[in-house]
Amino acid sequence: MDAEAWLAINSAAIAEGRWRKPVAASPADITFQEYAEDWLRRRELKPRTRAEYERLLALLMEGFAAKRIDAITPDVVRRWYESLDPTRPTRRAHQYDLLRTIMGTAGDEEIIDASPCRIRGAGKAKRARQIRPATLADLKVMTGALPERWRVLLQLASWCALRFGELTELRRMDVDLDNGVLRISRGVTWVHGEPIIGDPKSQAGVRDVSIPPHLVPDLEAHLARFVGPRRDALVFTAVGGPGHLNHGTFYKAFRHARAEAGREDLRYTTCVTPGP
Incomplete structure (x- = not known):
């Protein structure tokens, strides 16, 4: 029965x-x-x-x-x-x-009948307030307040919309001054204090990025002064060594630079597109 x-x-x-x-x-x-x-x-x-x-x-x-x-x-x-x-x-x-x-x-996988997670909008964080992007005046002040070896990094981030990990894995061989192009094919991330080099976040991340003409002289001077002669020499490095620049080291200088511009609200990501 x-x-x-x-x-x-x-x-x-x-x-x-x-x-x-x-x-x-x-x-x-x-x-x-x-x-x-x-x-x-x-x-x-x-x-x-x-x-x-x-x-x-x-x-x-x-x-x-x-x-x-x-x-x-x-x-x-x-x-x-x-x-x-x-x-x-x-x-x-x-x-x-x-x-x-x-x-x-x-x-x-039919372990349960259906997902119990049904709270609408719970997976999205609402920004408490809208951050006004950096203006050209802000960018000028911040660039001047950074250590010289990192000034071009902020300029390229702002004008070329490059991620921090893409810029800090950029090497001499990726810079084509003759054609005014940066060849982005890698990025670096930090896991448990160690730099991990890998592909960009998506296939679309592998790309050529035009260097604005007004930045070419600054980048050329940076390469001559701060970058080793080897093709694989990093364009932006940590202080006092050839290794990768990490977020913590850069942000100490960035916080000082944004304070000089009176823009303590800014983050790196809000500097990637200068305002009018």
Whole structure:
């Protein structure tokens, strides 16, 4: 009788499209920590992205580690989200976005029926205030306040819209002054204090970028003064050595430069397009 009842229930589920393929372990046997760690191991990620996911996953574990994955309901997710610090909207959005991605995969793999992450807009951080981009006057003051070896870096960032990792992996062989072109094919990221050289974020990131004519003399002078003769010599380096310039070192100087311009609100990303 039990077997016939089981067959009737599953036959009805098949007919109604509710039947789910059995998995090696039932959701009752799988904790969020077990599934999430396995999920991360199976992802093909760049080192910087993996390190960031590991950091966010450690935060998620504080609320979900021991919970059965099928016990994480929309109400559980909502209460967890409401407990996060609202004064840190970016971190809260990134945590939610990773949780939604993991639980979405669990749904796709039929470990759970459906993702419980249903809070509209929770994966997007709202900027508290709009930052006014740097003007040409701001850029002039900041450039003059930077150490000489990094002045052209800020100019290229502003006029060519280049990422920090693209500029700090730029080498002499990538600079074509005759044709006024920078050849972008690599970038550097920092993972656990070590520089990791890799491809740009996307295939579209491999590109030639025109150097504005008014910057060519400054870049030529920079190459002659601060860059070694080897083809693979870095164009922008750390102080006192040939190694890669990291964010922390540059930002100490950048914070001073933006203060000189009276623009303490600026970040590197708001300097990439000078205003009128």
